[in-house]
Amino acid sequence: MNAKQIDQQTLLREEKDPLTHTPVHLLSLDAVGKHYGNIIALREVTMAVDNGRVTCVLGDNGAGKSTLIKIIAGLHQHDAGVLKIMGEERKFNSPRDALDAGIATVYQDLAVVPLMPIWRNFFLGSELTTGFGPFKSMDVQKMKDITLKELAEMGIDLRDVEQPIGQLSGGERQCVAIARAVYFGAKVLILDEPTAALGVKQSGVVLRYILQARDRGLGVIFITHNPHHAFPVGDRFLLLKRGKSIGYYDKKDITLDELTAQMAGGAELAELAHELEQLGGHTQALKEVQAEVAGVTEVTDVADSSREGSPRHA
Amino acid sequence: MANTATLPPAPASAPGDERIGRRSPIQKFLGRPEVGALVGAVVLFIFFASVSGTFTQPNALATILYGSSTIGIMAVGVSLLMIGGEFDLSTGVAVISSALTASLFSWNFSLNAWVGVLLALVVSLGIGFINGWILVKTKLPSFIVTLATFLMLTGLNLALTRLIGGSVSSPSISKLDGFDSAHAVFASSISIGGVEVKITVFFWIFLVAVASWVLLRTKVGNWIFAVGGDANAARAVGVPVTKTKIGLFMAVGFCGWILGMHNLFAFDAVQSGEGVGNEFLYIIAAVIGGCLLTGGYGSAVGGAIGAFIFGMANKGIVYAQWNPDWFKFFLGLMLLLATIVNLIVKRRAELK
Numbered sequence: 163m164n165a166k167q168i169d170q171q172t173l174l175r176e177e178k179d180p181l182t183h184t185p186v187h188l189l190s191l192d193a194v195g196k197h198y199g200n201i202i203a204l205r206e207v208t209m210a211v212d213n214g215r216v217t218c219v220l221g222d223n224g225a226g227k228s229t230l231i232k233i234i235a236g237l238h239q240h241d242a243g244v245l246k247i248m249g250e251e252r253k254f255n256s257p258r259d260a261l262d263a264g265i266a267t268v269y270q271d272l273a274v275v276p277l278m279p280i281w282r283n284f285f286l287g288s289e290l291t292t293g294f295g296p297f298k299s300m301d302v303q304k305m306k307d308i309t310l311k312e313l314a315e316m317g318i319d320l321r322d323v324e325q326p327i328g329q330l331s332g333g334e335r336q337c338v339a340i341a342r343a344v345y346f347g348a349k350v351l352i353l354d355e356p357t358a359a360l361g362v363k364q365s366g367v368v369l370r371y372i373l374q375a376r377d378r379g380l381g382v383i384f385i386t387h388n389p390h391h392a393f394p395v396g397d398r399f400l401l402l403k404r405g406k407s408i409g410y411y412d413k414k415d416i417t418l419d420e421l422t423a424q425m426a427g428g429a430e431l432a433e434l435a436h437e438l439e440q441l442g443g444h445t446q447a448l449k450e451v452q453a454e455v456a457g458v459t460e461v462t463d464v465a466d467s468s469r470e471g472s473p474r475h476a
Numbered sequence: 477m478a479n480t481a482t483l484p485p486a487p488a489s490a491p492g493d494e495r496i497g498r499r500s501p502i503q504k505f506l507g508r509p510e511v512g513a514l515v516g517a518v519v520l521f522i523f524f525a526s527v528s529g530t531f532t533q534p535n536a537l538a539t540i541l542y543g544s545s546t547i548g549i550m551a552v553g554v555s556l557l558m559i560g561g562e563f564d565l566s567t568g569v570a571v572i573s574s575a576l577t578a579s580l581f582s583w584n585f586s587l588n589a590w591v592g593v594l595l596a597l598v599v600s601l602g603i604g605f606i607n608g609w610i611l612v613k614t615k616l617p618s619f620i621v622t623l624a625t626f627l628m629l630t631g632l633n634l635a636l637t638r639l640i641g642g643s644v645s646s647p648s649i650s651k652l653d654g655f656d657s658a659h660a661v662f663a664s665s666i667s668i669g670g671v672e673v674k675i676t677v678f679f680w681i682f683l684v685a686v687a688s689w690v691l692l693r694t695k696v697g698n699w700i701f702a703v704g705g706d707a708n709a710a711r712a713v714g715v716p717v718t719k720t721k722i723g724l725f726m727a728v729g730f731c732g733w734i735l736g737m738h739n740l741f742a743f744d745a746v747q748s749g750e751g752v753g754n755e756f757l758y759i760i761a762a763v764i765g766g767c768l769l770t771g772g773y774g775s776a777v778g779g780a781i782g783a784f785i786f787g788m789a790n791k792g793i794v795y796a797q798w799n800p801d802w803f804k805f806f807l808g809l810m811l812l813l814a815t816i817v818n819l820i821v822k823r824r825a826e827l828k
Contacts, residue, residue, distance in 0.1 A: 237712070258714045273712040275705035277772045278698075286702050287714035289695035299693040 186249030188212050188381040189350050195242030196229050203229040207407050209400045211381040218392035219385045221402035227385050231352050235267040236260030266343030267352040276328030281309040283327045284342050316341045333364035340371050351375050352383045357391050369395050389421040509766030510778030512818035517785050524792035531795045534671040544787025545680035548780050551761035552683045553731035555779030558762045560724045561704035561771025562618040566625040568754030573629050574600045574736030575746040579646040589654035597733050604729025608722030637748035650744035663742040676738050687776035704771030761786055764814040
C-alpha cells in the first residue's frame with residue numbers, strides 16, 4: 163500500500179469534486195521535489211491535508227521539513243511534482259498568494275516583530291482601515307478589540323494589547339500567531355516546530371491550541387522532530403529523512419513506539435555501533451549502543467510484520 | 477513657548493484590566509521613544525534661557541525655529557527611514573543636487589523657474605528610488621549603497637555645475653519667470669504678531685504631523701515599523717517589504733526636494749560643493765529623537781525634537797555670545813546624553 167492508496171482511504175469529510183465526484187483534499191502534494199542548484203533538498207514527497215485533521219511531518223535536522231513548508235507557504239516554488247489546493251493545481255509566487263489561498267504559516271520564529279505591540283502584530287499585513295482614498299487610516303480601536311477577543315477565545319487572557327509582543331512568553335507568542343491565522347480565515351494552518359523551544363508545560367498548551375484549531379475545522383500541518391508531541395494530536399504522519407519521504411502512515415497503522423523507532427533510525431544506530439567497535443575500547447558504551455540497536459530493530463520488525471504491505475514507501 | 481509645538485501627544489488612556497493598573501500614565505509616557513529628547517530639549521532651553529537674555533525673545537525664537545526647520549524637514553524623512561531599518565548618507569548632497577537641477581535646467585533653457593522645480597522633484601524622487609532599488613535588489617547594507625550615491629552625487633554636483641554654468645556656483649536665476657512665485661512658496665516669511673517666521677517652519681510642522689499620522693494611524697506606518705523591526709517576519713505575513721523600503725527612500729527624496737527648493741529660492745544661486753556632512757546632522761537629529769539605529773522603533777516627533785535641540789544649540793551659542801567653535805562639542809555631548817537617557821528610560825519603562 164503506498165501513499166496514494168491512503169489518499170483514497172481517508173477521504174475528505176463529505177467533500178467532493180463537483181465535476182468528477184471524486185473526493186478532493188484540502189491540500190495535497192504528489193511527488194513534489196525541490197533543488198537548489200545541484201543540491202536536492204526534497205524529492206518525491208507525497209502527502210495530504212484534510213479539514214479537521216492534523217498531518218504531522220516528522221524528521222531530524224536537515225530532513226527537508228523547512229523546504230517542504232516553504233513550498234506550501236509560497237516562499238519557494240517546487241520544481242517537480244504537483245501541489246493541489248481543493249483539487250486545483252497551484253504554484254505560489256509569494257507568501258501573499260498562499261495566504262490568499264487560505265494557507266497560513268506559523269513559523270518557528272513566529273513571524274512577529276518583537277518591538278511592535280500585540281495588536282499591530284496581530285493585524286500586520288492585513289490591517290483594517292476606515293475612510294477613503296489618501297485619508298484611509300487604521301481602525302485602531304476595532305483592531306485592539308478584535309485582538310483581545312480572538313485571544314480570549316483561544317484561552318489567552320492578555321493584560322494589555324499595547325504591550326510589545328517580545329514581552330510575551332514563547333507559548334503565548336505561539337498562540338497569538340495561531341489565533342491570527344485562525345482569525346484571518348486560514349483553511350490550512352502550518353505550524354513549524356511550534357514546540358521546539360518550549361518546556362513540557364508550554365508544549366502541552368500549544369498542543370491544546372493545535373487541537374482547538376483542528377476542531378474549528380482547519381487542516382493542520384504540524385512539523386516537529388518530537389514523536390511524543392506528534393503522536394497524540396496527529397491523524398497522519400509523514401516521515402522525512404535527507405529530503406526523502408521514508409514513510410507515510412495513518413494513525414491506526416502505527417504506534418508511538420514504531421514512530422519513535424523510525425525517527426531514531428535503527429540503521430544509523432547500527433552504524434554508530436560499528437564505528438565504535440572499529441575504534442576499539444570503550445566496551446561499556448559499545449554494549450549500550452548495541453542494546454539500543456537491538457531494541458530498535460525489534461520494534462521495527464514487529465511493526466513490519468504486524469502490517470502486511472505496510473504503508474511505508476521510500 | 478516654542479517647544480510646546482513639538483510636545484508628543486498624550487498617551488491614549490485605554491479601558492483596562494485591573495492588572496495593568498500598575499502602569500500609570502506617567503510610566504506609559506516615559507515609555508515613548510521621544511522622552512529622552514524631550515527632557516534634553518527642556519534642559520537645554522532652560523539653560524540657554526538663563527545664560528542669555530535675548531534667547532527667549534520672540535525674534536530669537538523665530539530664528540531658532542528656522543534653524544531647526546532646515547534640519548527638521550530632512551529629519552522627518554530620515555527618521556521614518558531609520559524606523560524602517562535603513563540609513564541614507566546621500567541626503568546632504570541630494571538636497572543640493574535637487575537645487576542645482578532646478579536652477580541649472582531652467583537657467584540653461586531660459587524656462588520658467590517652476591519647470592526646474594518640477595524636474596527637481598522628479599530627480600529627487602528618482603535618487604530615492606535608485607537608492608532603494610539598488611538596496612533591495614543587491615541586499616547590500618544601506619550604508620554602502622548610500623555612501624556610493626553620496627560620492628557620486630558630490631562629483632556630479634561639482635562637475636555638472638562647472639560644465640553647464642561654468643563656475644562652482646550655479647548662475648543666478650532671479651530674472652527668470654516664476655522666480656518670485658517660487659520664492660513666495662519656498663522661501664517667504666509669515667508675520668505672526670509682528671514676528672517674521674520663515675515658511676520652512678510651517679513646512680516642517682506640517683511634515684511632522686503628516687509623518688506622525690502615517691506612522692501611527694495608517695497601515696503603511698505599521699509596515700514601516702515591521703520592515704525595520706524584522707523584515708523577514710514582515711514579508712512572511714504579506715507586507716510588501718520592497719515597496720515599503722523604496723517608498724521610504726523616496727519620502728526622504730521628497731523632503732530633500734523641499735529643502736533644496738528653499739536653499740535655491742532663499743537666494744538665487746547654490747554653491748555646488750555644499751551639503752557634504754549635513755547627512756549626519758539629520759541622522760543625529762533622528763537618533764537624539766529616540767529612533768533606534770537598528771530600526772523598528774522611534775517617532776517622527778522625536779526627530780523633530782532632535783532637530784529643535786540642534787537649532788537651540790546652534791543659535792543659543794551665538795545668543796550667549798560664546799565662540800561658535802563650541803557648537804560641535806555641544807552637539808556631540810547632546811547626542812551622547814540623549815541616547816543614554818533614551819536607553820535608560822526605555823529599559824525602565826519596559827520593565828515596569
